[in-house]
Amino acid sequence: MKPNTWIALALGVGLLLALPALTTASLLNASIQMLIAALFACAFNVLCGQGGMLSFGHAAYFGVGTFATVHAMNAFNGAGLLPTPLMPLAGAAMGLLVGIVAGWFATKRTGAYFAMITLALAELLHALAPQLKGVFGGEAGISTMRMPAWGLTFGSSTEVYYLTLAWVLLSLALLYLYTLTPVGRLTLGLRENTHRLRFLGYDVHRLNVTVFAISAMFAGVAGGLQALNTESANYVLLEGHVSAAVVLNSYIGGVSVFLGPALGAALMTFFGYAVSDLTRAWLLYQGILFVLVMMFMPSGLTGFFQWLGAGRRAHGSAALVPLLVLGVLAGLLLTAGTVFTVELLQRFFSQDYRSMAALRPGAGWAPIALFGREWLPTAVGTWAVPLVLCGAGAALVLVVRRMWQALLDRAEEKQAAPHAAVAAQGDAL
Amino acid sequence: MSTTSIRQPILTLSGVHKSFGDTQIIRGVDLELRAGERHALIGPNGAGKSTVFHLISGHYVPSSGRISFEGHDIQGASPQHINRLGLARSFQITNIFPKLSVFENLRLAVMRRHGVQNTLWRFIGSYPKVREETEQLLEQVRLAGRRDAIAGELSYSEQRSMEIAMALASDPRVILLDEPMAGMSHEETDYAVELIKRVTQGRSLLIVEHDMDVVFSLCDRISVLVYGQVIATGTPDEIRSNQKVKEAYLGEEVAV
Amino acid sequence: MESLIVSLLNGVIYGLLLFMVSAGLTLIFGMMGVLNFAHASFYMLGAYFAFALQGSLGFWGAVVASTVLVGLVGVVVEKYFLRRVHHHGHAHELLLTFGLSFIIAELVKLFFGNFPVDYRIPASMDFALFRLGATSYPAYRILMGTVAVVMFVLVYLLLTRTRVGIIVRAAIYKPRMAEALGHNVPVVFMGVFCVGAALAGLAGAVAGAFYTTNPNMALELGVMVFVVVVVGGLGSMGGAMLASLLIGVITSLSVGVDYSLADLLAWFGAGEWARQVGGLLTLKLSSIAATIPFALMLLVLMVRPSGLMGDKN
Numbered sequence: 002m003k004p005n006t007w008i009a010l011a012l013g014v015g016l017l018l019a020l021p022a023l024t025t026a027s028l029l030n031a032s033i034q035m036l037i038a039a040l041f042a043c044a045f046n047v048l049c050g051q052g053g054m055l056s057f058g059h060a061a062y063f064g065v066g067t068f069a070t071v072h073a074m075n076a077f078n079g080a081g082l083l084p085t086p087l088m089p090l091a092g093a094a095m096g097l098l099v100g101i102v103a104g105w106f107a108t109k110r111t112g113a114y115f116a117m118i119t120l121a122l123a124e125l126l127h128a129l130a131p132q133l134k135g136v137f138g139g140e141a142g143i144s145t146m147r148m149p150a151w152g153l154t155f156g157s158s159t160e161v162y163y164l165t166l167a168w169v170l171l172s173l174a175l176l177y178l179y180t181l182t183p184v185g186r187l188t189l190g191l192r193e194n195t196h197r198l199r200f201l202g203y204d205v206h207r208l209n210v211t212v213f214a215i216s217a218m219f220a221g222v223a224g225g226l227q228a229l230n231t232e233s234a235n236y237v238l239l240e241g242h243v244s245a246a247v248v249l250n251s252y253i254g255g256v257s258v259f260l261g262p263a264l265g266a267a268l269m270t271f272f273g274y275a276v277s278d279l280t281r282a283w284l285l286y287q288g289i290l291f292v293l294v295m296m297f298m299p300s301g302l303t304g305f306f307q308w309l310g311a312g313r314r315a316h317g318s319a320a321l322v323p324l325l326v327l328g329v330l331a332g333l334l335l336t337a338g339t340v341f342t343v344e345l346l347q348r349f350f351s352q353d354y355r356s357m358a359a360l361r362p363g364a365g366w367a368p369i370a371l372f373g374r375e376w377l378p379t380a381v382g383t384w385a386v387p388l389v390l391c392g393a394g395a396a397l398v399l400v401v402r403r404m405w406q407a408l409l410d411r412a413e414e415k416q417a418a419p420h421a422a423v424a425a426q427g428d429a430l
Numbered sequence: 431m432s433t434t435s436i437r438q439p440i441l442t443l444s445g446v447h448k449s450f451g452d453t454q455i456i457r458g459v460d461l462e463l464r465a466g467e468r469h470a471l472i473g474p475n476g477a478g479k480s481t482v483f484h485l486i487s488g489h490y491v492p493s494s495g496r497i498s499f500e501g502h503d504i505q506g507a508s509p510q511h512i513n514r515l516g517l518a519r520s521f522q523i524t525n526i527f528p529k530l531s532v533f534e535n536l537r538l539a540v541m542r543r544h545g546v547q548n549t550l551w552r553f554i555g556s557y558p559k560v561r562e563e564t565e566q567l568l569e570q571v572r573l574a575g576r577r578d579a580i581a582g583e584l585s586y587s588e589q590r591s592m593e594i595a596m597a598l599a600s601d602p603r604v605i606l607l608d609e610p611m612a613g614m615s616h617e618e619t620d621y622a623v624e625l626i627k628r629v630t631q632g633r634s635l636l637i638v639e640h641d642m643d644v645v646f647s648l649c650d651r652i653s654v655l656v657y658g659q660v661i662a663t664g665t666p667d668e669i670r671s672n673q674k675v676k677e678a679y680l681g682e683e684v685a686v
Numbered sequence: 687m688e689s690l691i692v693s694l695l696n697g698v699i700y701g702l703l704l705f706m707v708s709a710g711l712t713l714i715f716g717m718m719g720v721l722n723f724a725h726a727s728f729y730m731l732g733a734y735f736a737f738a739l740q741g742s743l744g745f746w747g748a749v750v751a752s753t754v755l756v757g758l759v760g761v762v763v764e765k766y767f768l769r770r771v772h773h774h775g776h777a778h779e780l781l782l783t784f785g786l787s788f789i790i791a792e793l794v795k796l797f798f799g800n801f802p803v804d805y806r807i808p809a810s811m812d813f814a815l816f817r818l819g820a821t822s823y824p825a826y827r828i829l830m831g832t833v834a835v836v837m838f839v840l841v842y843l844l845l846t847r848t849r850v851g852i853i854v855r856a857a858i859y860k861p862r863m864a865e866a867l868g869h870n871v872p873v874v875f876m877g878v879f880c881v882g883a884a885l886a887g888l889a890g891a892v893a894g895a896f897y898t899t900n901p902n903m904a905l906e907l908g909v910m911v912f913v914v915v916v917v918g919g920l921g922s923m924g925g926a927m928l929a930s931l932l933i934g935v936i937t938s939l940s941v942g943v944d945y946s947l948a949d950l951l952a953w954f955g956a957g958e959w960a961r962q963v964g965g966l967l968t969l970k971l972s973s974i975a976a977t978i979p980f981a982l983m984l985l986v987l988m989v990r991p992s993g994l995m996g997d998k999n
Contacts (some may be wrong), residue, residue, distance in 0.1 A: 055777055113720075118987070120909060128976050132974055181553045197525050197596075199513075208547070282792070282796060288789040
């Protein structure tokens with residue numbers, strides 16, 4: 002790795018280590034969730050971004066990891082075979098086991114079929130779970146308690162944070178080292194050309210199952226950390242939206258860079274935590290962001306940063322900065338307009354508003370409180386706001402596009418100029 | 431180039447048929463590849479030459495007939511099994527790992543023979559033999575200077591060279607090359623012919639090729655495939671003067 | 687005996703419903719190579735649109751209007767979303783439709799709330815058509831089945847007997863050739879997508895009134911449709927029909943079975959032991975009826991990975 006990367010990593014780890022001293026208690030809790038989501042996403046990416054196998058049911062391996070760990074915590078009570086800090090091993094073991102079985106079936110097919118099968122397997126588990134009350138605890142789930150071990154009580158968030166951080170850093174390191182092993186290199190081969198690997202003598206099904214199992218194992222570790230954190234397990238962890246979230250997070254972050262999914266997951270989890278009190282439409286925003294990324298920025302955020310870096314090298318910072326500023330401004334305007342519209346609609350169509358309107362028939366539409374002001378749904382002004390915001394944003398996008406095109410044209414001319422000069426010299430001779 | 435003694439057959443196709451639904455593509459092919467020889471499979475477009483390769487390499491299962499490699503029956507066997515037995519092939523349409531580097535492409539091909547495909551506890555960098563062999567392969571096909579280039583960005587003929595290298599990587603006793611020189615320039619073709627002559631020493635080669643100069647200069651024997659059947663097998667001279675072959679290629683009136 | 691027939695009939699009708707949705711999916715998959723994850727979302731939209739329009743257009747008016755609306759949504763999805771990412775590959779298209787299905791579900795929750803809505807059969811349809819012994823069989827169920835059968839027949843005739851159908855089949859099989867022959871293949875693709883979506887919407891509009899209409903119905907049905915496609919085989923209409931009926935019937939029959947594996951083992955004298963072990967062994971088949979299709983899928987994957995009627999090569 003380049004020295005720049007080492008420095009960045011060291012800084013990042015340092016920041017993470019110092020975090021409890023720098024933030025509030027609730028942010029610390031959010032950070033624990035962010036770490037867990039980041040690990041889950043990186044585990045998912047072994048299968049998806051590296052192995053080229055798109056799994057829509059990864060919650061299954063996360064969830065069984067959580068349940069296995071909770072059972073282990075209850076069974077071993079902190080002492081004996083498995084002290085509290087080592088509990089995620091139970092999650093890893095269960096994730097590995099279930100991953101081998103599920104992977105054996107799912108990798109019998111490829112592509113879209115594989116995706117469908119992974120979804121079906123997760124739904125199968127989700128449908129079965131409430132029936133197996135002994136294992137999954139029914140509607141209420143199972144709860145447990147962190148037991149003291151190694152001189153620590155694990156009662157405070159700080160201790161849980163450091164435990165989670167240790168496991169996540171260790172797992173990420175292992176996952177990175179995995180990419181340097183023969184199997185890790187073959188994983189990339191699976192993504193690029195499974196067909197050719199067969200003709201090179203490899204047992205592709207076995208390889209697929211191996212990759213699947215490793216991905217599931219680390220997802221199980223993440224699940225185990227979840228169990229340690231929340232001291233509970235509930236079969237809602239097996240639901241579709243958990244599987245969906247990891248897919249969205251990973252692609253928003255970018256699946257072709259190792260830490261891309263981690264970045265996407267951390268960011269999305271943070272935003273979810275930050276805005277979940279302010280809006281009920283957070284999932285909708287996440288979905289919209291995902292679709293926008295898939296359409297306009299397929300390599301995700303990390304891909305965008307790479308593209309920026311290449312642009313800076315090609316055109317220079319001076320040319321790029323105004324573009325960037327305007328682009329960000331355009332983004333903000335469009336976001337503002339969209340958020341306004343969605344929030345307005347959400348309140349307009351909500352149960353509360355409708356019951357209120359039903360209680361006052363003939364009184365017209367009541368104003369909606371939003372962003373500290375009252376907006377009348379029938380007033381033109383109300384709808385003019387998002388219209389203007391989005392319009393301005395769209396106009397700016399067009400401006401940025403033109404500027405970018407001009408930049409590209411200028412770069413082409415510069416490339417052609419020396420040739421033109423030589424040609425002119427040739428003519429002169 | 432060829433010896434006077436008759437070599438033993440190493441790969442035999444007997445009465446091989448292949449149909450897709452109601453359409454018969456291969457209608458009874460008898461083909462014999464002798465140990466150490468270079469054997470060309472020629473024929474008009476659509477004759478089924480690539481299909482024959484698919485049948486031999488395990489991509490398709492014959493509808494009937496036998497394919498035998500070094501005495502083992504391989505018809506219906508999986509591609510990986512056939513490759514492990516010692517038979518490798520290249521593809522007519524370049525079939526590489528596009529987003530990986532050239533070095534990585536060849537290393538993936540080399541790795542299998544060193545038995546490391548299940549290894550999780552050592553780094554790939556800690557296998558010097560794998561690296562050496564990969565470097566050697568790169569040298570042989572004149573791609574050493576492009577070792578870090580992304581495979582998908584190579585020129586077409588560089589990719590064809592990589593195809594040949596990947597087929598060689600598993601050190602096969604029989605190598606099948608499917609139009610390896612398609613799209614190459616004259617100079618590149620000459621080099622490729624020399625390369626093939628060099629690397630197939632001690633191996634048996636079955637090659638599909640359209641360039642007749644290449645075929646006549648490279649090969650010991652030629653089989654002509656027309657409409658899914660082999661209509662003639664023999665030395666270049668025999669094939670050049672064969673009436674049926676002339677008719678197949680040039681049409682009855684011109685052949686006279 | 688009559689409960690068996692009732693179960694069978696229910697199963698066949700549910701299977702036909704599944705087929706209505708999976709036929710469109712299979713067609714689009716076979717044609718464009720992209721698995722439209724949002725297909726079940728079209729089903730959900732059909733139900734919700736019909737529910738929303740029921741007040742102003744009456745039940746049947748709402749069903750028709752809803753079908754057309756969902757077809758239009760399909761056109762928008764194909765033209766403004768799928769076409770733009772087509773060059774990135776199939777996985778990308780799959781992810782995009784996944785994202786769209788996510789957004790559609792969230793939009794439904796936004797406009798209609800995160801709970802089931804009261805979309806019901808109109809009173810005029812709510813009668814029993816005939817009696818089977820002690821049970822009366824609802825007419826609406828028969829209606830649903832009829833709609834499905836009529837749709838299947840119409841689509842079959844359209845594809846095999848009309849000129850448009852031949853062009854569509856050619857475009858599915860060899861799009862570039864069809865284009866070279868002068869047919870506007872992108873329009874054909876859009877048309878097939880639109881019709882497929884509309885069919886799913888029709889299924890939703892008709893079935894949503896009978897079964898529940900809630901924001902989760904896309905996922906619930908969607909998973910079943912996927913199981914149908916995996917079990918039935920690659921792009922095969924016949925396979926989709928067979929798999930749909932099989933799954934419908936098996937699910938329906940299992941719901942009536944109150945026995946468990948432990949009861950089966952009791953025949954061999956291991957009943958007590960099984961009941962002690964508990965867990966999976968004491969689960970009644972009726973409780974896990976919804977998971978039987980998954981078991982079928984796993985079985986098919988083990989024994990015949992390319993599906994019941996899929997191409998082996």
